[in-house]
Amino acid sequence: MDLTPIWLTLKLASTTTLVLLLIGLPLAYWLSKSRSIFKIIIEAIITMPLVLPPSVLGFYLLLAFSPQHGVGKWLHDTFNVQFVFSFQGLILASVIYSMPFMIGPIKSALQQLPLSLSQASYTLGKTERQTFINVLLPNIRPSVLTAVILTFAHTLGEFGVVLMIGGNIPGVTRVASIAVYDSVENMDYAAANTYSLILFSITFVMVISVFVFNKYKAKSPLE
Amino acid sequence: MISVDIEKKLRAYKGQQVLKIAAQFPSGSITKIYGPSGSGKTTFLKIIAGLITPEKGKITVDDAVWLDTDSKFSLSPQKRRTGFVFQNYALFPNMTVQQHLEYATDDRQWINRLLAIGQLETFAEHKPEYLSGGQQQRLAILRAMAIKPKLLLMDEPFSALDPKMKSGIIPGLKLLWEELGTTVLIVSHNPQELEGLTAREIEINLS
Numbered sequence: 183m184d185l186t187p188i189w190l191t192l193k194l195a196s197t198t199t200l201v202l203l204l205i206g207l208p209l210a211y212w213l214s215k216s217r218s219i220f221k222i223i224i225e226a227i228i229t230m231p232l233v234l235p236p237s238v239l240g241f242y243l244l245l246a247f248s249p250q251h252g253v254g255k256w257l258h259d260t261f262n263v264q265f266v267f268s269f270q271g272l273i274l275a276s277v278i279y280s281m282p283f284m285i286g287p288i289k290s291a292l293q294q295l296p297l298s299l300s301q302a303s304y305t306l307g308k309t310e311r312q313t314f315i316n317v318l319l320p321n322i323r324p325s326v327l328t329a330v331i332l333t334f335a336h337t338l339g340e341f342g343v344v345l346m347i348g349g350n351i352p353g354v355t356r357v358a359s360i361a362v363y364d365s366v367e368n369m370d371y372a373a374a375n376t377y378s379l380i381l382f383s384i385t386f387v388m389v390i391s392v393f394v395f396n397k398y399k400a401k402s403p404l405e
Numbered sequence: 406m407i408s409v410d411i412e413k414k415l416r417a418y419k420g421q422q423v424l425k426i427a428a429q430f431p432s433g434s435i436t437k438i439y440g441p442s443g444s445g446k447t448t449f450l451k452i453i454a455g456l457i458t459p460e461k462g463k464i465t466v467d468d469a470v471w472l473d474t475d476s477k478f479s480l481s482p483q484k485r486r487t488g489f490v491f492q493n494y495a496l497f498p499n500m501t502v503q504q505h506l507e508y509a510t511d512d513r514q515w516i517n518r519l520l521a522i523g524q525l526e527t528f529a530e531h532k533p534e535y536l537s538g539g540q541q542q543r544l545a546i547l548r549a550m551a552i553k554p555k556l557l558l559m560d561e562p563f564s565a566l567d568p569k570m571k572s573g574i575i576p577g578l579k580l581l582w583e584e585l586g587t588t589v590l591i592v593s594h595n596p597q598e599l600e601g602l603t604a605r606e607i608e609i610n611l612s
Contacts, residue, residue, distance in 0.1 A: 296493065296495065298491045298493055298495035299495055299497060301451075301454075301456045301482070301489070301491070301495065302489065302491060302495035302496075302497075302548070303497075303508075304455075304456070304481075304482040304483055305454055305456070305482050305485075305486070305487055305488070305489040305549075305552075306486075306508065306509045306548070306551075306552055307483050307484075307486050307509075307552060308483065308508075309483060316508065317497050317499070320499035321497070321498050321499050
């Protein structure tokens, strides 16, 4: 039984979650502040993967990063980086695809904090950055944890977008969800069952931990 | 001397109204600001602290300009460093009493003195959720005083204190204000709230 797809999936989910946490915190903070048309457009773009068929997103990413033309060709020629049919391509696609799961809970939690908390910190001479790190972030910890778990779990379950941009290269882009599909195609139901059971177990434990944790800490795990 | 001349449009139930205030506050003075609910008292304090910007106006503190809308200049709240006691206290849920004061200042002696004045020494390791309303309000006052402000803005600062506690804390605060030469503006609904303080009075009304 080849467990490489499972390890690859866990590696993809961990990397995606880490990248999204680094991008998501400042982006969610920026979005949580006063609203403008520009911010609404950015927020709509971030939210699109929630409603867009994954294959559509994957198709556009495939076109955008194809090494034959456009941005993909420039990246390939200038930095020798190729996003199509590579693990870094999977990370890029996963970051875009899972972004609403990271941004949503954090932005919502920041908006629920009273404005006077930041204001009190400013009057004490603290900068926006100091205020974010010392006052805002510690008070939205449950929501950050929710966002991290949901992002990780959602990345585990990706299929369409990953298949479109990464294909099915063993050891490189063949993640667990694709391995399930591939095993069924080859009538290897035992392998498909093992992969599925592992994915199901990990995802179930993660989702249930979010609900248990939020029962005591946050208002709704999907906020 | 603090000189304020501002104009700020406020959204109200009856439509838009204008908060228009021109006043001067001598250094080291205590001024009580009163007026009906929704008359813009809190907004006025926040404008002075730099947390809200008015459409028109000028604020000067001694020789320094804090706000001048004509030249589109507004000093940040961080640089104004006004002590501000929020009506809802705005305490940080993640910090203990001690950490609130340490966040504002590194001066340990000053922190100990504040804790003694606010009678919160035994609660130094408590977070706000484990404090009573009166204790939370005292912490909000101490946190504002921790930065040794030249200007202290207080929004209903004694509303949750019983008369005994209030008369216990006010003499200590007065002493600090005299030492620092702090100018104090206090918003209050209740005429009895400022008993024990000799204060000038200013009424605020929307036009």
